[in-house]
Amino acid sequence: MPGLKREDVAHVAKLARLTMSESELDKFTVQLGQVLDHASDMNALDLDGVVATAHPFGLINVVRDDEVRPGLDHDAVMAMAPDAQDGRFAVPRILGEAP
Amino acid sequence: MRNVRDTARDVQNGDASALSVLEESLAQIRRRNEELNVFLHVDEDGARAAANAIDGRIARGENVGALAGVPVALKDNLCQTNIPTTCSSKILEGWRPPYNATVVDRLLAAGAIPVGKTNLDEFAMGSSTENSAFGPTRNPLDTSRVPGGSSGGSAAAVAADMTPLALGSDTGGSIRQPAALCGLIGVKPSYGLVSRYGLIAFASSLDQIGPLTKTVTDAAMALEVIAGHDPLDSTSLPEPSPSLVAHVEDGVAGKRIGVVRELIDGADADVVASVERAVEALKEAGATIIELSVPEFRLGLSAYYLIAPAEASSNLARFDGVRYGLRVDGDDVTSMMEATRTAGFGEEVKRRIMLGTYALSAGYYDAYYGQALKVRTLTIDAFRRAYHQADLLLGATTPSVAFEFGSKTADPMAMYLSDVFTIPSNLSGEPAISVPFGTGEAGLPIGVQLLGPGRSEGQLFAGARVLEIADGRP
Amino acid sequence: MTMPDGWEMVVGLEVHTELKTNTKMFCGCANTFGADPNTNVCPICLGLPGSLPVLNVRAVELAMAIGTALHSTISPSTFHRKNYFYPDMPKDFQISQYDLPINAGGYLDLPDGSRVSIERAHLEEDTGKSTHLGGSGRIHGADRSLVDYNRSGVPLVEIVSGPDIRSSAQARTYAAELRGILIATGASDGRMEEGSMRIDANVSVRRSGEALGTRCEIKNLNSLRSLTRAIDFEAARQVELIEGGGTVRQETRHWDENLGSTSTMRVKEEADDYRYFREPDLVDLAPDQAWQDRVRDALKPMPAERRAALKGRLANPNPALLDALEVVIDLGLDSYVIAALDAGVEPDLAFARAANEIASDLDGVGNLSAESYVATLRMEQGGDLSATQAKSVLAEILANGGEPASVAQSKGFERLASGALGEVVARLIDENPDEWARYRAGDEKLAQFFIGQVMKLTKGQANGKDVIAELQTRR
Numbered sequence A: 001m002p003g004l005k006r007e008d009v010a011h012v013a014k015l016a017r018l019t020m021s022e023s024e025l026d027k028f029t030v031q032l033g034q035v036l037d038h039a040s041d042m043n044a045l046d047l048d049g050v051v052a053t054a055h056p057f058g059l060i061n062v063v064r065d066d067e068v069r070p071g072l073d074h075d076a077v078m079a080m081a082p083d084a085q086d087g088r089f090a091v092p093r094i095l096g097e098a099p
Numbered sequence B: 001m002r003n004v005r006d007t008a009r010d011v012q013n014g015d016a017s018a019l020s021v022l023e024e025s026l027a028q029i030r031r032r033n034e035e036l037n038v039f040l041h042v043d044e045d046g047a048r049a050a051a052n053a054i055d056g057r058i059a060r061g062e063n064v065g066a067l068a069g070v071p072v073a074l075k076d077n078l079c080q081t082n083i084p085t086t087c088s089s090k091i092l093e094g095w096r097p098p099y100n101a102t103v104v105d106r107l108l109a110a111g112a113i114p115v116g117k118t119n120l121d122e123f124a125m126g127s128s129t130e131n132s133a134f135g136p137t138r139n140p141l142d143t144s145r146v147p148g149g150s151s152g153g154s155a156a157a158v159a160a161d162m163t164p165l166a167l168g169s170d171t172g173g174s175i176r177q178p179a180a181l182c183g184l185i186g187v188k189p190s191y192g193l194v195s196r197y198g199l200i201a202f203a204s205s206l207d208q209i210g211p212l213t214k215t216v217t218d219a220a221m222a223l224e225v226i227a228g229h230d231p232l233d234s235t236s237l238p239e240p241s242p243s244l245v246a247h248v249e250d251g252v253a254g255k256r257i258g259v260v261r262e263l264i265d266g267a268d269a270d271v272v273a274s275v276e277r278a279v280e281a282l283k284e285a286g287a288t289i290i291e292l293s294v295p296e297f298r299l300g301l302s303a304y305y306l307i308a309p310a311e312a313s314s315n316l317a318r319f320d321g322v323r324y325g326l327r328v329d330g331d332d333v334t335s336m337m338e339a340t341r342t343a344g345f346g347e348e349v350k351r352r353i354m355l356g357t358y359a360l361s362a363g364y365y366d367a368y369y370g371q372a373l374k375v376r377t378l379t380i381d382a383f384r385r386a387y388h389q390a391d392l393l394l395g396a397t398t399p400s401v402a403f404e405f406g407s408k409t410a411d412p413m414a415m416y417l418s419d420v421f422t423i424p425s426n427l428s429g430e431p432a433i434s435v436p437f438g439t440g441e442a443g444l445p446i447g448v449q450l451l452g453p454g455r456s457e458g459q460l461f462a463g464a465r466v467l468e469i470a471d472g473r474p
Numbered sequence C: 001m002t003m004p005d006g007w008e009m010v011v012g013l014e015v016h017t018e019l020k021t022n023t024k025m026f027c028g029c030a031n032t033f034g035a036d037p038n039t040n041v042c043p044i045c046l047g048l049p050g051s052l053p054v055l056n057v058r059a060v061e062l063a064m065a066i067g068t069a070l071h072s073t074i075s076p077s078t079f080h081r082k083n084y085f086y087p088d089m090p091k092d093f094q095i096s097q098y099d100l101p102i103n104a105g106g107y108l109d110l111p112d113g114s115r116v117s118i119e120r121a122h123l124e125e126d127t128g129k130s131t132h133l134g135g136s137g138r139i140h141g142a143d144r145s146l147v148d149y150n151r152s153g154v155p156l157v158e159i160v161s162g163p164d165i166r167s168s169a170q171a172r173t174y175a176a177e178l179r180g181i182l183i184a185t186g187a188s189d190g191r192m193e194e195g196s197m198r199i200d201a202n203v204s205v206r207r208s209g210e211a212l213g214t215r216c217e218i219k220n221l222n223s224l225r226s227l228t229r230a231i232d233f234e235a236a237r238q239v240e241l242i243e244g245g246g247t248v249r250q251e252t253r254h255w256d257e258n259l260g261s262t263s264t265m266r267v268k269e270e271a272d273d274y275r276y277f278r279e280p281d282l283v284d285l286a287p288d289q290a291w292q293d294r295v296r297d298a299l300k301p302m303p304a305e306r307r308a309a310l311k312g313r314l315a316n317p318n319p320a321l322l323d324a325l326e327v328v329i330d331l332g333l334d335s336y337v338i339a340a341l342d343a344g345v346e347p348d349l350a351f352a353r354a355a356n357e358i359a360s361d362l363d364g365v366g367n368l369s370a371e372s373y374v375a376t377l378r379m380e381q382g383g384d385l386s387a388t389q390a391k392s393v394l395a396e397i398l399a400n401g402g403e404p405a406s407v408a409q410s411k412g413f414e415r416l417a418s419g420a421l422g423e424v425v426a427r428l429i430d431e432n433p434d435e436w437a438r439y440r441a442g443d444e445k446l447a448q449f450f451i452g453q454v455m456k457l458t459k460g461q462a463n464g465k466d467v468i469a470e471l472q473t474r475r
């Protein structure tokens, strides 16, 4: 595997919505690199044909009936909001459209 | 503090009131909480009201459930209606969930009294409870040492006789490791046995809720109450709660127990010695001992430290300052989210979010996350092969006894490596239990671990009980 | 619009349809439109910490029904998380199907004889809704935004067509036919104006015979008219751009209905990294054959089949009748029309009253039985009710229920006695000598003039045919 670069860490921080100081970028580049290096023992394996497991037990078709259940009281919901207006959650301006 | 079984029996019989049991618990919390930093929130009024209700029902001759009047400590990543729930993170400070976790509902239905919320490594990420935004918890057995983590507060609550029962969550050993370091029974149930509804997720495919107690019977009683199908959790196993207490005294005669080299190698000498004595005890109780090597377990650590952060990076995205919890203002919504998350998450959480985001990102998914899922398959297959040879597996829970504060915080990798024995069971979704067996350095407790195939909790309790007796706790 | 010589447009459509379930995709909150903000919400659809999704069985069955109608293969499928931060998405990821959709492949045959391939039709959850304050009310230039999560978690099926569409008219036909299918399966009410069916169009152009050009995605087209106009505009823009020496940039574009143009909404960024991975809180979906068969057996006939059946009842349909037929198919009013035709009602009448009167009060169809519809039309055809009266009777039954005869009676609709009608006609002839003279001279258009006057005087009580008969006897 290619070694983890500082630019990668900066890019990941942006994706994860975290601001990193220069020193944090340096530190995380080293620390994440160590974990990824340790994980390189996996890359030595021939895993072609091995099925990925996303879930320990193979349950299928777990569904519920289409029946309405009481939700949360509106006031209780809005009481959680850091900022609200007109019964809605308020946020500062949104710069871009949703993808 | 009396244990769970005796407390429930005395309360049910009217030999003790739930309120008097609770007051004893609250008094002990008042006595030691400042020093140990176990509880982040104690709900004295709510607990008294619940205890009074139990006493009232007993006075009316009603059946009050298996855990009548038992004070219980809840790890602060379990939602309880209107009780502050923080995950030991600043990002959730002040948030009060408008709903109960399923386990909380079940505890209440069984007559248990939730007394408060315990400290943890922020979002359950850690092995020492040092990663809490609200300060570390101290090990009641030696306050210069960590109680383990991430359920360190829950373990300390029981070890310090504050409550006879605590619930924790175990994603890579977070129940078993602090149980071992605090001298308790800690159970990581089969994945899906206990509903995760209301457990604030760290890594959804690995997380399980389980009990921490002083005795095996107590753990079995608590697990019976919280286990069983829950329609609110799609990954919940379909069957009702199994009968467990009834199997505690089953013994291990005729059982094949596999001692796994990879679950011992690298442990300190005092820990190895305890495992060896546990082997003798099991043999003496009629078990057949088989030496096994399962090399795949070593790979588990690598897989775990990609899978868990990957899931966490997504699970923790919702903490964005829009709907609840902390908000740090910004000029636009993106800066607001970034400022909130940057201020709200601690360093370890950021480290894992970064790692997980990277492992899932374009160009790296196959090499890291995809590869880790395949290694997970190898781990599961390796367990399956081991269970062809043995009914249960045995190893150490942790490589060492409780360590001192700060001894591993500078080196995240060293901290991660201490989870090496507990991680395989989370990857396979199979149950495991940590039982105190002997003491080591500085007279501190050592935990040995029994592992079993899916839904083998009854057998694990029976094995654990054999060790409990052999360790002098009949 | 026709493309300039030598150019061809290539269009694929992504149609998002909200499923008509009682509850949301993963929680028990009501799936309704127009409730007060943040009143249909719970820990799950608000993405509160600790909450978990559980799949709505009805959403699965409606998705399977859509797939069956589109000749897709219903396949074992999984759910993924599409990760990106956006305030209207409570978990900051969307649960969607990714590499293994419930419906794979398929096709839709259009009334014009063309076939459009279907790549997939998968399940996903809807987002909440933002309102932008300040500026123009659009996202750009707003000071702040307000979010309502009532729509968050509403089940959607996204139907992705192959790039097989070659004109805006064909795109429109495809969308209309698909809408009919969605209504016929019970999956959707097809109400584009309420956003329950939203269309994104992928448009590219190429010189005939050349490789596919770079495409632009036009978002959120919420009427068939917008769809047609937007595609035509965008194809023309791209041709002009390329002919002027430019190149098309892959981007998402916004259609402005008022300006009649598209504009850049967002350019595909490197930061678009959704980190898809399997949703660990949901298990796989693998409907067995028996379940698939139950869904297939419960399917009602699709528009194409119903269109053919109705057309088979018509000897020489005129264009107006064919238009009415499309309305009837679109709204699923076939059973009324068929009952009327079976009872010997003239086709023009049988179709017109359904396509106009019933169509204008669809909420009331529960009040109107096919028998009542037939009875009303027979009264009209037999002259016991005038056209105006018949429409009024239907409107009343749709609104409040009731039997045609008693409704007519309670409204005082009795056939005007021929003596009374004769008096009215005689008076009108006296008062309008010029018109009468022209009518007598053979100008048949004047019949309508007299009918109109009679209706005015009798407040719609007269029957048009009776009026003509009276006029004829005096001619």
Ligand SMILES: [Zn+2]
Pocket: A071, C024, C027, C028, C029, C040, C041, C042, C043, C044, C045, C046, C153
């Ligand atoms: Zn909901």
